[in-house]
Amino acid sequence: MPADFNWAIGGEAGDGIDSTGKIFAQALSRAGRHVFTSKDFASRIRGGYTAYKVRTAVDPVQSVVDRLDVLIALTPRTIEENLDELHDGSVIIYDGERTTMENVEIPEGMIGLNVPLKRLAEEAGGAIMRNVVALGAACEVADFPIENLDSALEKRFGSKGKALVDNNKEAARKGRDYVADEYDHDFDYELETTDSDYVLLNGDEAIGMGAIAAGCKFYAGYPITPATDVMEYLTGRIEQFGGHVVQAEDELSAINIALGAARAGARSMTATSGPGIDLMAETFGLVATSETPLVVVDVMRSGPSTGMPTKQEQGDLNMMLYGGHGEIPRFVLGPTTISECFWKTVEAFNLAEKYQTPVYIAADLSLAVTEQTFPPETFDMDEVEIERGKVVDEESIEEWQNEKGQFKPHAITDDGVSPRAFPGTAEGAHMSTGLEHDELGRRTEDTEMRVEQVDKRNRKVETAREEENWEPREFGDPDSENLVISWGSNEGAMEEAIEFLEEDRVDVRFLSVPYLFPRPDLTAEVESAENVIVVECNATGQFADVVEHDTLSRVDRLNKYDGVRFKADELADDIKATLQEADQ
Amino acid sequence: MSSDVRFTDFKSDKQPTWCPGCGDFGTMNGMMKALANTGNDPDNTFVVAGIGCSGKIGTYMHSYALHGVHGRALPVGTGVKLANPDLEVMVAGGDGDGYSIGAGHFVHAVRRNVDMTYVVMDNRIYGLTKGQASPTSRKDFETSTTPEGPQQPPVNPLALALASGATFIAQSFSTDAQRHAEIVQEAIEHDGFGFVNVFSPCVTFNDVDTYDYFRDNLVDVAEEGHDRTDYDAAKEKILDASKEYQGVIWQSEKSIPYSEKHGVDADMSQIDDGAPEGAMDLVREFY
Ligand SMILES: Cc1ncc(C[n+]2csc(CCOP(=O)(O)OP(=O)(O)O)c2C)c(N)n1
Ligand code: SF4
Numbered sequence: 091m092p093a094d095f096n097w098a099i100g101g102e103a104g105d106g107i108d109s110t111g112k113i114f115a116q117a118l119s120r121a122g123r124h125v126f127t128s129k130d131f132a133s134r135i136r137g138g139y140t141a142y143k144v145r146t147a148v149d150p151v152q153s154v155v156d157r158l159d160v161l162i163a164l165t166p167r168t169i170e171e172n173l174d175e176l177h178d179g180s181v182i183i184y185d186g187e188r189t190t191m192e193n194v195e196i197p198e199g200m201i202g203l204n205v206p207l208k209r210l211a212e213e214a215g216g217a218i219m220r221n222v223v224a225l226g227a228a229c230e231v232a233d234f235p236i237e238n239l240d241s242a243l244e245k246r247f248g249s250k251g252k253a254l255v256d257n258n259k260e261a262a263r264k265g266r267d268y269v270a271d272e273y274d275h276d277f278d279y280e281l282e283t284t285d286s287d288y289v290l291l292n293g294d295e296a297i298g299m300g301a302i303a304a305g306c307k308f309y310a311g312y313p314i315t316p317a318t319d320v321m322e323y324l325t326g327r328i329e330q331f332g333g334h335v336v337q338a339e340d341e342l343s344a345i346n347i348a349l350g351a352a353r354a355g356a357r358s359m360t361a362t363s364g365p366g367i368d369l370m371a372e373t374f375g376l377v378a379t380s381e382t383p384l385v386v387v388d389v390m391r392s393g394p395s396t397g398m399p400t401k402q403e404q405g406d407l408n409m410m411l412y413g414g415h416g417e418i419p420r421f422v423l424g425p426t427t428i429s430e431c432f433w434k435t436v437e438a439f440n441l442a443e444k445y446q447t448p449v450y451i452a453a454d455l456s457l458a459v460t461e462q463t464f465p466p467e468t469f470d471m472d473e474v475e476i477e478r479g480k481v482v483d484e485e486s487i488e489e490w491q492n493e494k495g496q497f498k499p500h501a502i503t504d505d506g507v508s509p510r511a512f513p514g515t516a517e518g519a520h521m522s523t524g525l526e527h528d529e530l531g532r533r534t535e536d537t538e539m540r541v542e543q544v545d546k547r548n549r550k551v552e553t554a555r556e557e558e559n560w561e562p563r564e565f566g567d568p569d570s571e572n573l574v575i576s577w578g579s580n581e582g583a584m585e586e587a588i589e590f591l592e593e594d595r596v597d598v599r600f601l602s603v604p605y606l607f608p609r610p611d612l613t614a615e616v617e618s619a620e621n622v623i624v625v626e627c628n629a630t631g632q633f634a635d636v637v638e639h640d641t642l643s644r645v646d647r648l649n650k651y652d653g654v655r656f657k658a659d660e661l662a663d664d665i666k667a668t669l670q671e672a673d674q
Numbered sequence: 675m676s677s678d679v680r681f682t683d684f685k686s687d688k689q690p691t692w693c694p695g696c697g698d699f700g701t702m703n704g705m706m707k708a709l710a711n712t713g714n715d716p717d718n719t720f721v722v723a724g725i726g727c728s729g730k731i732g733t734y735m736h737s738y739a740l741h742g743v744h745g746r747a748l749p750v751g752t753g754v755k756l757a758n759p760d761l762e763v764m765v766a767g768g769d770g771d772g773y774s775i776g777a778g779h780f781v782h783a784v785r786r787n788v789d790m791t792y793v794v795m796d797n798r799i800y801g802l803t804k805g806q807a808s809p810t811s812r813k814d815f816e817t818s819t820t821p822e823g824p825q826q827p828p829v830n831p832l833a834l835a836l837a838s839g840a841t842f843i844a845q846s847f848s849t850d851a852q853r854h855a856e857i858v859q860e861a862i863e864h865d866g867f868g869f870v871n872v873f874s875p876c877v878t879f880n881d882v883d884t885y886d887y888f889r890d891n892l893v894d895v896a897e898e899g900h901d902r903t904d905y906d907a908a909k910e911k912i913l914d915a916s917k918e919y920q921g922v923i924w925q926s927e928k929s930i931p932y933s934e935k936h937g938v939d940a941d942m943s944q945i946d947d948g949a950p951e952g953a954m955d956l957v958r959e960f961y
Pocket of ligand 1 (some may be wrong): 725726727728729744767768769771772795797799800801802803810913
């Protein structure tokens with residue numbers, strides 16, 4: 091039996107694919123199995139193919155692979171779309187009584203299970219439960235105790251009453267029994283359960299949870315795929331912690347509302363995707379110039395323009411590093427895993443307040459919409475530290491006043507960080523502006539002051555470079571002469587690719603870089619390696635450019651920009667091919 | 675807050691660079707008087723301004739202030755007020771700032787009805803960029819970029835506000851000092867979004883909408899016995915293009931400010947040393 095099990099349900103948007111997939115993923119997670127999910131979805135609500143995929147194992151899983159063991163196909167297209175991943179012995183569950191599935195052909199070598207999903211669902215109380223019938227059928231195929239599914243159904247439907255939960259349990263049993271009775275087949279699978287309890291969440295949810303953990307009280311945003319989940323997560327939750335969410339009229343407004351809240355002293359955040367980042371660019375400069383702490387999340391999707399809204403890409407790095415007119419001191423943090431989405435968000439708030447400057451969180455669609463299981467202590471709230479930086483109060487403010495008793499919010503300091511007075515602080519009234527200003531915050535075009543203020547703001551970055559940790563995460567063989575570098579969501583696939591490569595006796599050292607600015611100096615690592623490959627989801631190699639710039643060395647590039655994330659096995663093959671080419 | 679605050683306490687020691695005679699002097703003085711009269715002081719006041727001659731106001735006043743980007747002062751004010759309801763928030767801008775680049779924000783700020791005051795210094799011209807047509811410029815008003823006039827009807831900001839569900843709409847004339855300050859004071863005291871369009875003549879680039887013009891055409895609605903809570907009467911005044919009205923034209927008796935509707939009343943600047951109490955429950959939700 092293979093170590094992991096890959097399952098999917100696919101159909102048309104509107105078929106309830108997402109919630110069905112999630113119920114199965116939760117059932118597995120509650121049964122103490124690790125789960126990694128991924129979604130194929132089109133940018134429309136009805137019509138258009140969508141699928142929810144689940145990979146599960148007893149050991150941690152953190153990427154997708156090119157393999158499907160059991161597929162619930164609600165439409166013929168679901169089979170077509172997944173042909174590459176289906177293999178000899180793959181099981182396809184379908185409802186032959188559904189008009190579109192009547193004459194469906196099961197590819198040779200595969201096992202088709204024709205289960206009257208709708209009819210059985212009706213027997214259990216309603217056609218709407220047909221997907222749950224399919225889940226029951228899948229439990230039988232995978233030899234997975236159906237009681238685990240019960241608890242996920244309780245979670246999903248519990249608030250709607252016991253009768254509905256019972257009907258769903260019944261529907262699942264009908265699916266299971268139908269397969270057991272009608273198909274005399276010994277399937278290859280036996281999904282083991284364990285005593286562990288895991289939590290299952292996606293990257294957007296982890297960012298939202300990280301924000302609340304970090305004391306963020308204020309969020310303003312405008313809906314956009316794939317960042318909307320951050321807003322949906324915070325809505326209704328942040329209020330329980332004394333905060334508030336505003337749905338703005340557009341991104342220009344969102345970042346300005348968030349800026350206002352930050353000026354009032356609240357930890358404040360906005361999240362968007364590429365098109366929204368473009369709109370926010372002007373205010374991003376104001377945030378930096380007025381030295382306001384603000385966290386801006388960019389959940390990247392395929393660009394440019396509206397590109398492919400529901401597809402993966404890491405194409406906004408240059409925008410985050412360099413975007414905006416003039417020169418803008420900023421930090422760019424790039425979480426590499428779903429759990430890091432939580433921790434990097436916490437860190438982003440600390441950096442924003444300590445250095446009074448905007449911080450980008452560079453997330454990507456693959457991190458945002460895929461779910462993964464973690465032991466709950468991964469998000470140990472006792473580990474969360476809050477650093478608010480140089481906030482002055484009524485007593486300490488005197489130190490920062492000029493001879494006329496005026497507060498200096500932009501005082502020139504050695505570390506580049508000035509004092510901060512929340513509005514309401516006595517004797518602290520002051521002005522801030524996007525215009526170049528003096529220490530009091532008043533407009534100036536004085537050449538010396540201009541240089542002093544620019545230097546001061548940039549000095550924050552230098553101070554942070556020295557005081558904070560910008561180290562990469564390291565995997566694989568530290569002595570290997572093959573160095574792979576990546577950022578963002580590629581880490582999971584790469585970590586598993588290392589195992590595939592080991593099976594083929596290829597060793598690699600892998601550095602996953604979670605800090606994009608400032609970032610670790612990789613010169614020594616790059617110089618000591620024979621082959622250096624930078625892996626990223628974009629066409630031009632934006633991070634590869636950065637590495638070449640930093641290390642003054644040429645690197646190889648492995649780019650994927652078809653809208654689909656790297657898969658572990660595919661990535662291993664690509665790396666082998668790149669290394670072979672380099673050898674020639 | 676102290677009761678002995680004088681309006682001059684809201685003056686900064688920076689000399690305005692507005693042209694001598696600019697209407698913005700009067701507009702600002704009225705705002706400072708209104709703030710002092712309503713018992714505010716510089717340390718509990720937050721002034722947000724956009725870009726333009728009008729936008730410079732935050733520099734000449736003494737309070738907590740942010741001088742933002744063109745057209746986006748209202749969202750900033752919204753964030754400030756929601757994150758700390760104890761602050762008195764005043765947003766100021768020009769007609770170009772508020773009704774052109776910021777028109778979308780204006781409509782939505784009106785709809786939201788956050789308890790703050792919005793003062794627009796309407797000089798019917800772009801002052802700072804030296805005399806181009808603004809959204810409130812007359813149809814035939816010749817400017818450097820519209821030699822034959824814009825040839826489009828001007829925006830009627832009061833109508834735009836009314837159509838967006840405004841709960842307080844007023845208009846004043848910067849040089850009618852006493853009245854202007856009174857009107858702004860009423861806007862501050864209004865429970866919700868108080869909008870005041872101020873005729874604030876540009877003496878350098880607008881030779882049509884001058885002090886004399888406004889003096890000759892201004893009608894005070896208070897003197898006409900106008901009932902500000904009568905929606906139809908307000909609508910009639912707002913759509914009447916034959917006169918320039920001064921006074922509070924519309925005030926809803928049913929205004930419920932945003933904070934009340936949404937229960938946002940905490941000063942959000944104070945947070946715990948670590949994750950807030952109960953944060954671990956957030957993790958448990960994902961079981
Ligand atoms: C994004 C952007 N576009 C254009 C400008 C240039 N700009 C500065 S002031 C101004 C017009 C301001 O007019 P108004 O709001 O009527 O104010 P006034 O100067 O008349 O008081 C413009 C277009 C800018 N600062 N930012
Ligand atoms: S240009 Fe016009 S609006 Fe600007 S300061 Fe001069 S008079 Fe006032």
